[in-house]
Amino acid sequence: MEAKTIGEALAEHKISRREFLKFCTIMAGTLALPASYAPKIAEALEKAKKPVVIWLEYQDCAGCSESFLRARNPTVAEIVLDVLAVEYHETIMAAAGKQAEEALHNAIQEKGYLVVVEGSIPVAEGGVYCCVGGRSAVDILKEVANGAAAVIAVGNCASFGGLAAAAPNPTGAKGVSDIVTNVPVVNLPGCPMNVDNLVATIVHYLTFGGLPATDGLGRPLFAYGKRIHDHCERRAHFDAGQFVEKWGDEGHRLGWCLYKMGCKGPETYHNCPDQRWNEGISWPVWSGHGCIGCSEPHFWDTMSPFYRRLPQVPGFGIETTADKIGLTLTGITAAGIAAHAIGSAIRAKITKGPEKPEGSTEE
Secondary structure (H helix, E strand, O other): OOEEHHHHHHHHHOOOOOHHHHHHOOOOOOOOOHHHHHHHHHHHHOOOOOEEEEEEEEOOOOOHHHHHHHHOOOHHHHHHHOOOOOOOOOOOOOOOHHHHHHHHHHHHOOOOOOEEOOOEEHHHHHHHHHHHHHHHHHHHHHHHHOOEEEEEEHHHHHHHOHHHHHHOOOOOOOOOOOOOOOOOOOEEEOOOOOHHHHHHHHHHHHHOOOOOOEOOOOOOOOHOOOOHHHOOHHHHHHHHEEOOOOOOOOOHOOOEEEEOOOOOOOHEOOOOOHHOOOOOOOHHHHHOOOOOOOOOOOOHHHHOOOOOOOOOOOOOHHOOOOOHHHHHHHHHHHHHHHHHHHHHOOOOOOHHHOOOOOOOOOO
């Protein structure tokens, strides 16, 4: 049977035009595109065939699958039924054992399918540390990825090895990009990944016929192009030199900067402050916990201890501490205000013209 287009599937499940356009507008925003791109996304999705998705899960905690199951805009049911044809996902599929492996075999016969990989891939001792159906994870990944249009690595484990790859890395855990080299790979790190970024990546693929632009680590720029520090709602307190000194102190209760408590926001690139979690309600820093840098490579080794402050912040010189930065920026702000006031006075003087001598009748 010929696969339905996404537009046909939406109509079949009675998704209203308004709901669909709202989704497209949200996707445009997530992809850092102007709202004017929403109609283009809508047109492309309506005509596109539902892409077959194969979800492989290896050394992981299933956190990314949990994130997927808590999707919003659209909900996971809409993703599975209307946007994607998830043909294989061990955690949520009804089939098991032989039937599940048959589903995987049938899925890779399709053309243009997408592969989502969750979890790191162990390669030590022939890959014996993670096997499915009697085969090693690395062998399955190579076979499935070989015929894919693209591979999306979700979570830090699949992107960079994650916790399993932390020293001493006994299983030889690796990220997808270390193994798959003949197919385009995009990394969506995070612990776990934000499902909105996964949906947006697939929408970009269906709309523009390719994966989104990425940084040097294979991460989409729309989601990982800016530092958390620069979009954090606590940034104003950093600039003012207002820091939490102890968990539960007055600064913590007032929402001051968590830099001194180990927040890795100045070293981390991710759109957590914008996309947030729990249906867009919150994210770790908002809730009072510092960023641990989970979208960065080898963060278990390079960002820990998680509650110890970074030695310095990039851009301010190696001798500058956060305390000095706050005071310095406060001074700069004050100087800027003073300069603005002086400039305003000068402009007013010029506009008004020279003062006339008392009693003068000159026009």
